[in-house]
Amino acid sequence: MAALLVLSVVGICAALLWRFARPWRRSRRIEGILKQQGLKGPPPEFLAGNSGQQYQMRIENQGKVMETCHDIVAHVTPEVVLWSSKYGKPYLTRSLDVPDVTFFDPDCAREILSRQFENFPKSSLQVQVVVDVVGHGVLGLEGGQEWSQRRNVLSPAFHTLKLKAMYARIRECSEKLVAKWKTCVPHGQAELEVSHDLKKLAADLISHVAFGANYEKGEQVFHGLTVLGDLALEAQSYFWLPLFSYYPCSLNRKIWKVKREIDMTVMSLIHERRRSSGNYGDDLLGLILEESDKSTGFSDKVVVDECKTFFLAGHETTGSLLGWTLFLLALNPDWQNRARAEVQEHFKENSQVGALDKLKLVGMILYETLRLYPAVSEVQRVASKDTVLGGIKVPEGTQVTIPLLWIHHDPELWGADANEFNPERFSQGAAKASKHPSAYMPFVMGPRVCIGQTLALLEAKVAIATLLSNFAFSPASSYKHSPRMHVIIDAPRGIQLVVHKLSE
Numbered sequence: 001m002a003a004l005l006v007l008s009v010v011g012i013c014a015a016l017l018w019r020f021a022r023p024w025r026r027s028r029r030i031e032g033i034l035k036q037q038g039l040k041g042p043p044p045e046f047l048a049g050n051s052g053q054q055y056q057m058r059i060e061n062q063g064k065v066m067e068t069c070h071d072i073v074a075h076v077t078p079e080v081v082l083w084s085s086k087y088g089k090p091y092l093t094r095s096l097d098v099p100d101v102t103f104f105d106p107d108c109a110r111e112i113l114s115r116q117f118e119n120f121p122k123s124s125l126q127v128q129v130v131v132d133v134v135g136h137g138v139l140g141l142e143g144g145q146e147w148s149q150r151r152n153v154l155s156p157a158f159h160t161l162k163l164k165a166m167y168a169r170i171r172e173c174s175e176k177l178v179a180k181w182k183t184c185v186p187h188g189q190a191e192l193e194v195s196h197d198l199k200k201l202a203a204d205l206i207s208h209v210a211f212g213a214n215y216e217k218g219e220q221v222f223h224g225l226t227v228l229g230d231l232a233l234e235a236q237s238y239f240w241l242p243l244f245s246y247y248p249c250s251l252n253r254k255i256w257k258v259k260r261e262i263d264m265t266v267m268s269l270i271h272e273r274r275r276s277s278g279n280y281g282d283d284l285l286g287l288i289l290e291e292s293d294k295s296t297g298f299s300d301k302v303v304v305d306e307c308k309t310f311f312l313a314g315h316e317t318t319g320s321l322l323g324w325t326l327f328l329l330a331l332n333p334d335w336q337n338r339a340r341a342e343v344q345e346h347f348k349e350n351s352q353v354g355a356l357d358k359l360k361l362v363g364m365i366l367y368e369t370l371r372l373y374p375a376v377s378e379v380q381r382v383a384s385k386d387t388v389l390g391g392i393k394v395p396e397g398t399q400v401t402i403p404l405l406w407i408h409h410d411p412e413l414w415g416a417d418a419n420e421f422n423p424e425r426f427s428q429g430a431a432k433a434s435k436h437p438s439a440y441m442p443f444v445m446g447p448r449v450c451i452g453q454t455l456a457l458l459e460a461k462v463a464i465a466t467l468l469s470n471f472a473f474s475p476a477s478s479y480k481h482s483p484r485m486h487v488i489i490d491a492p493r494g495i496q497l498v499v500h501k502l503s504e
């Protein structure tokens, strides 16, 4: 009996060694090839690589308040500034055990995201975080044929003309916020923390756009996803326990229950629509069901996962764009006045959707906001075969990082005023705004560009135009500037502004 036990333990140890030793040896081989080409980086720690150091530096800065300026790269991603100045560009790090090269050149970004797109899928670890919360929607697929088929079916639903049909709903949601803020400023002006309400507006917008008249179900999904997000974060501290997500412990049972409730909410809506004899409705859910019928057809589970994905991907991102835009307009009254004049000329109470095309300055302001405060600070991919980037041989299995925030603030690309708010640079479009046509990528680029880009900009244009028609904004003395990367680049202490009601 004892011999059997010893044999089992030895067997398990050998299996674990085999399981972990192979990838470890492979990672060291890749690192060797990269180092031979002159790449350098910070010394990695056992198991954590350089991930712990990166996390520590970011956390330390999160507690600090910085001067209110837009030179935020060293505050939000301190490790990028430190390591690039110490080890050069590109530099080599270890993300847990995986060798990672950070490329700063927009030409390399274009190779990774566009030209050699098929050689750079997402890594399984990267998509697992998304899958844990919203399942296997398009955001949670590594790449390959399944992703491309899914994207082909979904893309027509996000076509500009179809989205424009949602204009009235988007305007209605924005008007609701105006009504609320009017009650908050009974004496003409008041100091408000606006980021919370703007996130709520973004949630409202996606609920109405995705589910139309059934938007209350969208609100239920939001509530569920928020609870799930917190539980998933708690579960991450057990990542070292093999197969933890299958243990029937109380945390996992809570997670499974919330997941079931969200899925049932969306599923009931899908069944309702399917029963309505082919007329699925002109909201996002209706458009997806229609497109799915035209092709091979999605299973109901896939439609559920895609809906959850839109809620996850389109909520915080759009909320953050709205918050930073008002913040920047408050700091730049000249641009605020110019934008308001444009809005007052073209965006009247009874304006139709076509009026949005005339809001050129508002469009430029949104672009400049997404340059200075993009939702994400970096993009990661993994090489699925040996390739060459910027003259460097990149072996299969190497992770590559594009420091998007750093590139958006690089004076060599954007000029001496790279850290200033100057929407004028976008007057000839995004490709001509900098010295490199691919230096601007708040929605990334190439085949995997954000599918909701047009929708996000449409929502933001309507919301900002509606708010500018009714209020003026100026900085509040209580505001503390401390942007951080927390899933997206946000303002953890809120965005306090003085909101002035305009005379009717």
Ligand code: HEM
Binding pocket: 138, 139, 151, 206, 309, 310, 311, 313, 314, 315, 317, 318, 321, 374, 375, 376, 379, 380, 442, 443, 444, 447, 448, 449, 450, 451, 452, 453, 455, 456
């Ligand atoms: C200002 C608002 C937004 C910003 C800045 C933004 C940014 C991004 C970025 C950077 C990515 C690429 C992530 C990566 O590849 O690692 C992405 C992907 C995606 N976004 Fe957005 N997004 C916004 C709004 C939206 C909205 C409103 C929706 C949908 C309703 C949406 C849906 C998606 C989806 C489904 C993907 C995955 C696409 C794919 O992998 O094929 N996003 N977004």
